[in-house]
Amino acid sequence: MSVLSLDHVVKRFGDFTAVNDLSFSVPEGGIFGFLGGNGAGKTTSLRMALDIIRPTSGKIEVLGRAPGRENAAQVGFLPEERGLYRRMSVLDTVVYFGRLKGMASAAANKAAQGLIERFGLGPWSNQTVDKLSKGMSQKVQLATALVNAPRLLILDEPFSGLDPVNQAVLEELVLEMARGGSTVVFSTHVMQHAERLSDRLLLLSRGRKVFEGTQEESRATLPGRLVLTSRADPGALAGVASATAAGAANDGWTDWNVELNPGADAGDLLQACTTGGFALRRFETHKPSLHDVFLHLVGADQEIVK
Amino acid sequence: MSRTLLIAMREYRQIAATRGFWVMLLMIPLIIAVSQFATRLIAPQGNVAYVLVDATGQYAPAIQHRLEVTYQRQVLGDLAAYAQKWKVGSAAPGAVWASGPRWFSDADAEAFIAQGGLPAALRQIAPRLPAEATPFKPSEPRDYISVDPPAGVPIDQGPDAFGAAMAAPLQGDVMTSVGKRPLSVAIYIPKDFGASADPVHIWNNGRSSGLIDTVRGELTGRLRLQALQASGLSPDAFARIEGLNAPIAVAAPPAGKGRAQVIVRSLVPLAMVYLLLITVMVTGALMLQGVIEERSNKLMESVLACVRPSELMQGKLLGIGGVGLTTVLFWAGCAVAAAFSTHGVAADFLKPSLMALDHPWIWAAMIFYFLAGYLVISMIYLAIGSMSDSMQDAQAYLMPVVMIIMLPTVLMMAASAQNPNGVLPQVLSWIPIYTPFAMLARLGSGVSPIEILGTGALLVVFIVVELTLLGRLFQASLLRTGQPMKLGDMVRLVRQPEAG
Numbered sequence: 001m002s003v004l005s006l007d008h009v010v011k012r013f014g015d016f017t018a019v020n021d022l023s024f025s026v027p028e029g030g031i032f033g034f035l036g037g038n039g040a041g042k043t044t045s046l047r048m049a050l051d052i053i054r055p056t057s058g059k060i061e062v063l064g065r066a067p068g069r070e071n072a073a074q075v076g077f078l079p080e081e082r083g084l085y086r087r088m089s090v091l092d093t094v095v096y097f098g099r100l101k102g103m104a105s106a107a108a109n110k111a112a113q114g115l116i117e118r119f120g121l122g123p124w125s126n127q128t129v130d131k132l133s134k135g136m137s138q139k140v141q142l143a144t145a146l147v148n149a150p151r152l153l154i155l156d157e158p159f160s161g162l163d164p165v166n167q168a169v170l171e172e173l174v175l176e177m178a179r180g181g182s183t184v185v186f187s188t189h190v191m192q193h194a195e196r197l198s199d200r201l202l203l204l205s206r207g208r209k210v211f212e213g214t215q216e217e218s219r220a221t222l223p224g225r226l227v228l229t230s231r232a233d234p235g236a237l238a239g240v241a242s243a244t245a246a247g248a249a250n251d252g253w254t255d256w257n258v259e260l261n262p263g264a265d266a267g268d269l270l271q272a273c274t275t276g277g278f279a280l281r282r283f284e285t286h287k288p289s290l291h292d293v294f295l296h297l298v299g300a301d302q303e304i305v306k
Numbered sequence: 307m308s309r310t311l312l313i314a315m316r317e318y319r320q321i322a323a324t325r326g327f328w329v330m331l332l333m334i335p336l337i338i339a340v341s342q343f344a345t346r347l348i349a350p351q352g353n354v355a356y357v358l359v360d361a362t363g364q365y366a367p368a369i370q371h372r373l374e375v376t377y378q379r380q381v382l383g384d385l386a387a388y389a390q391k392w393k394v395g396s397a398a399p400g401a402v403w404a405s406g407p408r409w410f411s412d413a414d415a416e417a418f419i420a421q422g423g424l425p426a427a428l429r430q431i432a433p434r435l436p437a438e439a440t441p442f443k444p445s446e447p448r449d450y451i452s453v454d455p456p457a458g459v460p461i462d463q464g465p466d467a468f469g470a471a472m473a474a475p476l477q478g479d480v481m482t483s484v485g486k487r488p489l490s491v492a493i494y495i496p497k498d499f500g501a502s503a504d505p506v507h508i509w510n511n512g513r514s515s516g517l518i519d520t521v522r523g524e525l526t527g528r529l530r531l532q533a534l535q536a537s538g539l540s541p542d543a544f545a546r547i548e549g550l551n552a553p554i555a556v557a558a559p560p561a562g563k564g565r566a567q568v569i570v571r572s573l574v575p576l577a578m579v580y581l582l583l584i585t586v587m588v589t590g591a592l593m594l595q596g597v598i599e600e601r602s603n604k605l606m607e608s609v610l611a612c613v614r615p616s617e618l619m620q621g622k623l624l625g626i627g628g629v630g631l632t633t634v635l636f637w638a639g640c641a642v643a644a645a646f647s648t649h650g651v652a653a654d655f656l657k658p659s660l661m662a663l664d665h666p667w668i669w670a671a672m673i674f675y676f677l678a679g680y681l682v683i684s685m686i687y688l689a690i691g692s693m694s695d696s697m698q699d700a701q702a703y704l705m706p707v708v709m710i711i712m713l714p715t716v717l718m719m720a721a722s723a724q725n726p727n728g729v730l731p732q733v734l735s736w737i738p739i740y741t742p743f744a745m746l747a748r749l750g751s752g753v754s755p756i757e758i759l760g761t762g763a764l765l766v767v768f769i770v771v772e773l774t775l776l777g778r779l780f781q782a783s784l785l786r787t788g789q790p791m792k793l794g795d796m797v798r799l800v801r802q803p804e805a806g
Contacts, residue, residue, distance in 0.1 A: 047607070050610075050611045052607060052610045052611060069309075069612060069613060069614055069617075072611065072612045072613075075611070077607075077608065077611040078608075079604070079607035079608055079611070080607075081604035081607060082604055082608075083600075083602075083603030083604035083605040083608070084603065084605065085316075085320070085599070085600075085603070085605065086599065086603065087320065087323060088316075088320075096312070096316060097608070097612065099312050100309055100312060100313075100609070100612035100613055101612055141608070144608065
C-alpha cells in the first residue's frame, strides 16, 4: 500500500513552476529519500503533501486520503526551518503539538514525557525553550514530530544545522522509526545521508522527477566502470564502451580505466576475458556513489553536498 | 477539545504571561485606588463632629435647625430618585418626594420634615416596593454631627478658657451618635453677642468651611433681623421679610429617562470607548508580537501541518477576545467594588453611573459593540502580524492603520461629550470600522432601536467580509518570506483565495 502518492502534480507560484508534473509513490514501511538541489521542489512537494499549500493541478493522496489535517493524527512533520514558542516549557510544547494532532491530554502528556526522557531532556522538562541550547531545541522539535507515534514521518532536511554527533543520533532514530513500522520520508541534499538511510529514492531537478527507485536501480542508470591491468587494449572487448590507459606500461602491463556500454555487466566481461584468453592482472569494478548517480542524472550545476 | 480552542488557550496564556498584559490589567484599578487614596488624603472625611457652646442660649437651635434642613434637602433628593427608580411615588401622591427628583427648596425640606421625614416616607413606600428593590440609603452621611463639650472643658469662663481647653480634643476623635469621628470645630458664642462687639470664636482644624459658612450665615441673618426690629419694623412685616425667597424655576433634564440618561451619557459609555481603545490597542499589539514570533521563529510550518490557517486565525481571535473580556470584566468588577464599597471621587462618579444602567438592553448593546469593535480591530492586527517578519516591519503597516482608527475616534469622542447626537458621531456610527466607538459613545443619549439594529447589522456584515478577506491575506502571508508586501500584492492575495 502507498502511504504517499503524487499524480501529475503541478505547483506554480505566479510565473514560476516549482513542481512540474510530478508523480511518485511511497510504499508503506521503510525509508524514502527525497533528493535534489536547492530549488528542486522538495519542500514544496512535502508542503503539498501536508496541505500547507495546495497544488495548482494534479492529485495527491496521503494514507489513502486527500491531504488535510484529518491525517495529522498519523503524520509527524519536522520542517526544514525549525522554531518553537520561546516562552513555553519543553513539556508544554511537546504536549501542545500532541494535542493539536488530536491526542487526549493524558496520552499526550505520557508520550511527551517518554520522548523527553529518551532524548535526555528530562532535567529541562519544565524549563522554557529559550533557555535551551540549539541542539536541545532541535530535539524538542523532533519530539513534537514524534509525539503521536506517526505512521508517516516526514522530515524536511532533518540533518541541516545538526552537529555530527546529533546527525548520527538522528540517523539512528530514523532507522529505529522505520524498524518500528513507520514510513519515513525525508528530503536532503546531502548524498551521504540518503545513501546510508534510503531504501528508495526520488531524485528531483527543477521541479521534475529524474529518478524513482532503489539505490541499486539508481546506480544501474550509470554505465559500469572498472579498472583493468592487461597487456592488450581492452577497448575491443564486447560490452566495452571505452578504455583509457591510466599510465605508462610497466613491464608490458598497462592500467586501463574502462567504461562499459549501458546495461553491460562487468561479470560478462570477466567471463569473456577468461574464456577468450585475454590476460589480466587486475579486474576491479567501481561501484558508483549516489553522488555520481546524481551528477549523471541531474548535472553538475545543482547545489548538492557529497 | 477542538484545535481552535487549544490555540485560543495557548494565545490566552501567552498574552497573560506578558508584563504588558498585567500593566494594562492593573492600570485602571490602580487609577481608581490612587483616586480613592488621594481623596482621603486631600478631601475632608465624610463627616466630622463639632462642639457648639451658645452662652446667649438664643442662636444654637437656629444653627442646628439650619444644618438639619440642609441635610434633609439632600435626603429628600435621594429619596425622590429612589421613589422614581422603583416607581413608588404613588404611595403618597401628596408627599414632596413623590413627584420625582428635582431641585428642592428649603421650604420643600421643611415640608418633608413636617411630613415625618425619612422614617415616615419609608413606611409609606415599604408596601409598594418590588421584591428586587434595594434598601434606601442616603448617598451621603450627615456632614456635621453635634457633640457635647468634652468633660472638663469650661463653658462658663469665657472664650479664652474654652479655647485653651479645646485645643487638645481638636487634635483627635470623639465619640458621636454614629461612632468615632474627628472633632473638627469648636464654636463659642459669647454671652453678650449681638449687644457688643465680641465676636463668635471658632477653632477649626481646616476641614469645616461648610459649617462655618452656615454659622456665619445664620448669625448674620439673625443680627439683621434684630436690627430691622430695633428700627421699628412691625412683627408682620418682619415675618414677611423672613419668609421671602427669590423665585427660581429649575427645570428637569430633557425628555427620556431624565437624570439617568444624562449620567449614562456622560460617563459609562464614554468610558467603554476609552476601554475599548486601550484594550484593543494593547492586546492587539501583544497578539501582533505573538504572530511575528511564530513567523520569525519559523514556527508556522510546524503549526500549519496540524491546523488549518482558518483554525489558527479563529483560535487567535478567540484567545485575544478572551483576554479582552477578562480585562473588561476585571475592570468592571473593580469599578463596581470601588463604587459600592468605598467613598471617594471614583465612587462618587461610578456609583450613580452604574446604577443608572438599569436597562438590560443597554448592557447587551454595550457588550455587543465592545466585542464587535474588538474583533474588527484585532483582525487588522492579525493580518499585519501575518505579513511582518519583525516589529519594525509591522510598524510600517501599523502607523497608518492606527492613525486611521484613532484620529476620527478621538475627534468623535470630543464631539460626543458635547453632543452625542451631533453630525460626527452620527456619521461615524454608520462607518463600520468606527461603529463600535461611535455607538458606545452615543448609547446613553437615547439612540433609537432602529439605529442600533441598523448599525449592528451593518457591523456584522462588515465583520463577515473582513474575516473572509483578511483571512485570505492571513492564510497567504503566513509562510511568505522576503520583501514586505506591497498594496498590489495584498489586493491580489485578497482577491485570490488559493493564492500562495
